[in-house]
Every structure is written in C-alpha cells, then in structure tokens.
Amino acid sequence: MLLLSCPDQPGIVATVAEWVWRHGGNIVDAEQHTDHTDGVFFQRVEFELDGFAHGRDGLAEAFAPVAERFGMQVDVHFSDERPRTAVLASHAPHCLTDVLARAKAGELPADVVLVASNHPDHRELAGFFGVPFHHLPVGDDPAAQEAALDALLVAEQVDLVVLARYMRILSPGFVAARPHRIINIHHSFLPAFVGAQPYRQAHERGVKVIGATAHYVTAELDQGPIIDQDVARVTHRDDVDDLTRRGRDLEVVVLARALRAHLEHRVLPWGNRTVVFS
Amino acid sequence: MLLLSCPDQPGIVATVAEWVWRHGGNIVDAEQHTDHTDGVFFQRVEFELDGFAHGRDGLAEAFAPVAERFGMQVDVHFSDERPRTAVLASHAPHCLTDVLARAKAGELPADVVLVASNHPDHRELAGFFGVPFHHLPVGDDPAAQEAALDALLVAEQVDLVVLARYMRILSPGFVAARPHRIINIHHSFLPAFVGAQPYRQAHERGVKVIGATAHYVTAELDQGPIIDQDVARVTHRDDVDDLTRRGRDLEVVVLARALRAHLEHRVLPWGNRTVVFS
C-alpha cells in the first residue's frame, strides 16, 4: 500500500488511482484527508498486487515520477510485513503481558523478537510466550545501559520499539535514530500530567476522569505525536492506588489500539499530530 | 457529490476518479467501504464543480455510462442543498428544542419549514424560532390525522421528516412514500426495548446502561436501519424518572449526530444496515 502526503493541489486522487489501475493493481481501500489549515493532503491507498506490473522492489521506483510531480512523501508497505518488534518494560507487567498475549493470539501483525527490561522480573513471563528475555540493569551507568539496549536492538534488527510502561527516559540520540518507530504508553490524558507519577498528580488535582495516551516518542518528554487516547470516569472514592489499578485497564487497551493502527499502516504523523485512518 | 453502491469488482475507484478528473472536477474527499460478506462496494466522492464540464442537471446524465457499466446505484447531491425539513413532536420538548436551536445556529444544513404535533404544546417554542406550527389533533380518527399530516408534508414539499419524540406510529403506506426520508429517535439502545416505555422496560430489567438510537423509519416498528446510537451508565439509584431525564441528554445528541450525518450525505443505507462515512 502507499502512504502519501504532499501539498494539497488538484488532481492527486485521480492521478494516483489511474496510476495504480494502469499498472494492473486494484484499489481495495483508499482513505484521504486534507488538512485545510496547513494545506496538506494525506492518503492511504491499499491495492492488490495480483497482476501488478512491478515486483515489490520496483514499486517505489515506478511510482517515483508521480511522487516527484506532486512533491509527495511516500511510504510503501506490504500487508504481509511483520516488523521485528522489541517490547521494553520495567516492573509493571500488565502492558507487557497484554502485548505478548495479543501477538500470540494473532491480533497484531508483528513478530515480537525480544523483551528487554531494566529489571529481571519478566523472564518467566517472556518465556511462557516463547520470547527471549534480556535483563539490562541500569546500575551506576545509565548511559552504558542505554548503549547496551541500543546494541541489542541493532543486533536483532528491530524495526519497532514498544515502551510497555518502560520507566527509563531515552536519550535524544537514541530516539532520533528511530523516528516514528518508538511507541510509548503514558498513563495520563496528555498534555495533562506530563512526567512522573501522573496518577498521583491526577489525585491531587481532583480530576473526575483519568486517561492514557499512546504516542510516538520524540526527544521532548511526553510531547510526541499522539496516536490514541482514552479515559475513564473516577470519583472521590478512588485513591492513588485505585487510579493506578483502573488506569491499567485503559493503558493496555490504548496501547493495543495504537500498536494495531501503526502496524496496519494507518498512522501518518504530521509535525506533532497524527492522521489515523480508520 | 456522488454516493455510489454496486457489486464489488476491480477498477471502480480508478474509473470514478478518472471520470471526475476528465470532466474538470477536483476530488476534495473520497471515502469507500467494501462489505466483504455481501460483496458490495460503497463510495462517497465529493468534488468541486469549478471548471466542471457539466451543469448540475447534466451531471447524473453524464455519469450514467459509468453507473451502467458497474451496475451502480447513484445519488447525486450538492453541498449547498438544504432539504425542506419537518420536525414532528408530541409532548416532550427536548429533541424539538434542540433541533430548532441547532438549525438556527447554522449547525444543520437544512431548512426547517414546519413543526407539527398531535398536541398544541409547542406553538410558542416554534414561534420563538420563527417556524410555522401545525396542530394536528388525533381525536377519534387516527387515520384522518395521518392523512392531514401527509397532505401537509406534500403541500409544503417536505424532503425530510424528523420524528423528535413523536409518539404516534406511522402507517406502512405513509412510511413507504418516504424511503430513508424519515428519521426517528428511539429512547433505547435498539434492538433492546422495542416499543412503548423503554425506560420502564430498562428499569425492570435492571440494566446498567441506557441508550438512544436514531434510525430510518421502515414499516416494521423500531426495526429500520440504525444511523447512530449512544449509551450512558446508570445505577440502581436511577428510577424510571431518572432514566427518562438522563436519557433525554442522550436522545438530543444522538438525533443531532444522525441528522447531521444524513444532511451531509454521509449515510448510505444497505438493507437493514447503514454505512456512515466519517
């Protein structure tokens, strides 16, 4: 499929549709969006390759003249791609368990190739799901730990990093090497309660809803493009532990929805926002 | 814009896009859906007419060859259309008030040309919004009342009938004359609690959520294609009056969303279901 973005101008839809058709493809799904504020056009075009004139490798090249004409940014994906995915966690097991269980159930088109943690807790859990576990303790040298993590991800050719309640802050360099390839679940409805202990902050502010936010990680903490969010109503009866417990149910679902949207190539980041096709 | 449905087959998207482009239109929005169970393709294509080769009247005719080739059902709409709309109500004012207020605020692309009721209650309200009010009492002869209503709608060239908590059942003949042109708000999450007093039924069943459903009216009571639904959580503390009061807030919002979707030509009925584009 093709994911496009370019300055909005007449003729894009027709040109793309005609190009696919002329090269023997059949469009099975297409969704588009025009951001009128910024004058940007976005499109996701999914088509069948049976009888297509080009092999996978030639597709991007064949489309290049169209892309050039409209000044498009283009991503090409294939629906049988299964990104090599690393799941990072700290103490809390719920998001890690959920991602592993969904991957095993066939709900996520990804290959989870490793679990890594700054704690040894989840070795048995990863083992149950047949995924190698790597304990990367922080000790006295956080930079060395991140370097070890970086080396591991490179060695394992990891395409996507999922921060399943991984409580370490990643350095700008680590993040910059993986643009739109690190997804984090933050336990508040951002931009409220950035940073540490959001449920404690929520309790102190006396909010009546709590939330969770899945977003791409950028250099600035908790400021990356939001992929999905959801919330739950709470009351004065919920103390910090209750908020934490209830928030877990939000976190797993929001992270799973965001992961699924990313893996189905339905997310197009644009600056600090995202277009998420349905 | 064009609303299409036809048997799913290769080439539809490209052909339609190419047709619009070749006749001088520019597609500003397009959304499609394929029902794989029934093998049916749906599409909504919105394009600008500046520089288009055909006048409004000629558009459908010019498109006819494409429609014929793919066996399409086609509806042509223009974004400046404002259907002549009648709002029917009984005693309860909330949905009527809400529709009139939204129409006045410019939120609904429709001209509300009349309010009709089997009770005299809402004359002052309609007057405040500058809409003619018709009192059509039922008395001893329900059939005569419906005939008077029918004559009124015909005389006023009404395109769309909104049942804003109108508590009379319409005859199959009345309904059949207005396919997909009568929208009702039912005060339950259908198919639960069909028929009379759904909040009483809900209380007796002890449900923990109540709902509201906006749907096209068909000959079979509360069985027409659903356009929108929503729900709210309730507790054992809510008696029938509480459910009724809380349900009102659902009813106005669900009816408004459904009306807006219909008026923006985003709803394609298919059998007893609907495709509602976003």
Added chain:
Amino acid sequence: MLLLSCPDQPGIVATVAEWVWRHGGNIVDAEQHTDHTDGVFFQRVEFELDGFAHGRDGLAEAFAPVAERFGMQVDVHFSDERPRTAVLASHAPHCLTDVLARAKAGELPADVVLVASNHPDHRELAGFFGVPFHHLPVGDDPAAQEAALDALLVAEQVDLVVLARYMRILSPGFVAARPHRIINIHHSFLPAFVGAQPYRQAHERGVKVIGATAHYVTAELDQGPIIDQDVARVTHRDDVDDLTRRGRDLEVVVLARALRAHLEHRVLPWGNRTVVFS
C-alpha cells in the same frame, strides 16, 4: 439535610444517626466518605423532618454539641430550598439556553432570577424563558462593569452564579465574596489547556479526546475544585470549528450535571478537590 466534614475518628456515624433518631427524624439517605490520605471524614445525611423536635431555625443550634465534639464543619440544607441563581453568558448561547430550558422543565431545583451578559445578544432568549435580562457592557472600564455586576447580584440577593460560557475573568475580590457559589464551565478537560482558546490548543496538540470541566471558581484561573468532567473522542478530521461544535454538546451536559449535584447538596469541596455523593 446535614453536610459534615471533620477529622476522622471512631463513633461519628453512630452518633449522628442516633442524634437524628432521638430528635424524631428519619434518615432517608446517608452517604459517607473517608479520605484516608488526609484523615478526613465526610457525610451527607438526608432525613425527614415530619415529627422532628426542632424547627428549621433550631436545627443547627440543636446539632451544635455534636458538631463541637467532633470538630465538624456543618452545612444545613432543606430539600425545598431554591437558590436564587444568576446565569452569566457572553456570545455563545448554548449553555445559557440549556440551563434556562432545564430550569423551566423543572429539572433544576433553583430559581433563575436573572441573566446578565457583557453583550446584548441574549435579551430575546431570556425573555422567552421569562427571565429578566441585564446588559452590562464592558467598554473602557472593566472594573466598573464588574462593580455593576456585583451590585446587581447583591441587589437581587443572588445565592449562586453560573458562568455559562461567560468569557470575562472575575477579580479575586469578586470571587472571594462568593466561596463555592460560582460555578464555571471550562471547555477543556482541565488541567489540560488552561486559559484562552482551549479548542485551538487541543487542535495544535493533536489530542484524540476533548473535554469539558465544571468547577467552582477560585482566585486562580481554571484551578478551582472540579465538580464534573467529561470527554468525547475526536479525530484528525476535526478542525478547530468541529472541536468547538462537538465540545458544545459536552459543555451543556457537564454543566448541567454539576449544577444538579450542587443544587442537590451532593458536593462537598475539600481544599482543591470535591467529594460528590451519588
């Protein structure tokens, strides 16, 4: 009914229940909450006065020994109280219309005695609901306008001020004179998007949920105790106008729920939080 708060300690519930019973009252509802973090006990006790030993005026005095023993803050209310309520609005009519319609429908136990605005827009609307309208233009002298408003509220013996999208900031002195007697609806899920143009802020941050917050007004802008909040999911398709339109439906419902809770004496503020009994 009695609204109590005091340091948590054994025997409160039994003492209060016994006191009501011994003086001839019958408890029809009682709800309590203990904030274990701060060690504070809250209770709302609703009882029937048929056969009660004290008149309304004597009730607080008769209860004083119990209050003193436990160090209680006590509010006494009667279910037939109808606070004299002023609704303040600026240009946007939706919250004002909704409050007036609910008051008229008997849904809110309050007497709306005036509508005031810094604009002349809502004279006709207030008139339709039979409520006096006061136009208080700001002109060159904001302090004078607030002084006029203050004088009006004093003259009309207003108990409760509802800011139904009133876009003027009130001075600390004005607010301090009415503790927990000014309720505002803010068009974001606070603490996100404090201040002006929250829907524009929300669009720029690219959030996937928007919200509304009803809170008591304190001297610090948008920082007062939250009474109720709610949210709605949005997508990349929603521009600032769409967020504004969709937010309106949240604002009316959240404000109405908060007003109702306040008027039913179910809200106990505590520092910057609230206990809201069900």
Added chain:
Amino acid sequence: MLLLSCPDQPGIVATVAEWVWRHGGNIVDAEQHTDHTDGVFFQRVEFELDGFAHGRDGLAEAFAPVAERFGMQVDVHFSDERPRTAVLASHAPHCLTDVLARAKAGELPADVVLVASNHPDHRELAGFFGVPFHHLPVGDDPAAQEAALDALLVAEQVDLVVLARYMRILSPGFVAARPHRIINIHHSFLPAFVGAQPYRQAHERGVKVIGATAHYVTAELDQGPIIDQDVARVTHRDDVDDLTRRGRDLEVVVLARALRAHLEHRVLPWGNRTVVFS
C-alpha cells in the same frame, strides 16, 4: 461487614449504627439505598472489629434481634475472606487469562483453586499461573460431564464459579444449587442478543454499539440479575471478526469489574436486579 435488606421503615439506619457502636465496632463505611417502587431498604455497613464484643462466629447471632425486629435478610462477611473460586472456560483464553492475571497481581480478593474446561486448551496457561487444570470433555453425555463438574466443585469446596466464556449451558439444578454464586460474562449488552453468536446478531442488525454484560446465572438463559455492563462504539467497517476482537476488550473489563464488586460484597441482588454499592 453487614449486608442488609428489609422492608423500608423508619429507624433502621439509627438502630444499626447504634448496635455496631454499642458492641464496640467502628463504622468505616456505610452505604444505603431505598427502592421506592418496591419499598425495600438496602444497606452495606462495614466496620472494624478491633475491640468488638463478639467473635466472628457470634456476630450473626448477636445481630439476630435487630434483624428480626425489621424483618431483615442479613449477610455477614469479613474483609479477609477469600472465596474458593473456580474459573470455567471453553476455547477462548482472554477472560480466563485476565482473571488469573488479576488474581495473581492481588487485584481480586479470591483464591482461584481450579480451572476447568470442556476442552484441553488451557492446561499450560493454568500451569503458568500455578492453578490446577481439569479437562472435562463433553463427549456423548453432557449430563455426565455436568455431573463431573458438579462433583469437582463440591470436592474442592468451591464458593464461587466464574464462567469466563464457558460456552456450555448449565442445567437448572446445577444453577439452583449455587444461587448468586455463578457469574457469567455474556458478549452483548443484554437484553439485546440473548443466546448464541451475539456478535453475529449484532452485525446483522447493524448496531453502532456493542456491549458485554456480567450477570448472575439463573435457570433462564441470559436473564439473571445484571451486575455490570459496558459498551464500545463500532462502525460499518467492523465485520463479525472485528466485533469479536473488539468485544474481547469489553468482556475482560466488565467481568473483572463485576467480580471485584461481588468479592468486595458490594452487590445485593434483589429479584432480577442488583444494587451495586460504590
């Protein structure tokens, strides 16, 4: 704690509070509800036993005179009770996994003593959580299978049976032996879509929300008292598989909330409804 229900009459609250206090208990939480339709009073009174005049065994007996005076049905529970719980499942693992994970995480005050299934699928899963697994195949003789299940539950002194997507219908006799001690999760917002394949029914009806319902099992299929429900919005894009997948996230959360309410003794069934204290 005491769970009471009785005909509504003056003096109950004061009498109970005074009784607890006089016997040396301290009420830490109390919630009550009066069903005005049926004239029934419900109360949950939680109190500390430090310094209480009676041992656990003597508590019910000591309270008997109060119960008799008001015609109360009384249940006595202790907060350190951990019911012996059996989880029954068929093929689908998601509810079973979730219950076992929550129990292990300390989120549910229950001892899961066995997992039983009509299929062999979940042996490894139960083993991971350290819970004995029993495979009870149906074969040619459903009655014999149910008898084996019944014997197992009796032998293991099971207090609570959780049907975590167990797809066998239980006989009236089996159910009658365990009143309000079998909790089922049904994958629709009952009373809509009773019986088999509710997601298929939902798709055919074209609903825009799907739901899940946790309820006590009674002899009549899917008709027992509802403990909790929740829903999610769906669109025309969701086919039966999508509804099934999305419904799973509802099912686990609704079942967990209902279980937790039951285990915290916050659920009082009344006829076919429930009072669920907060």
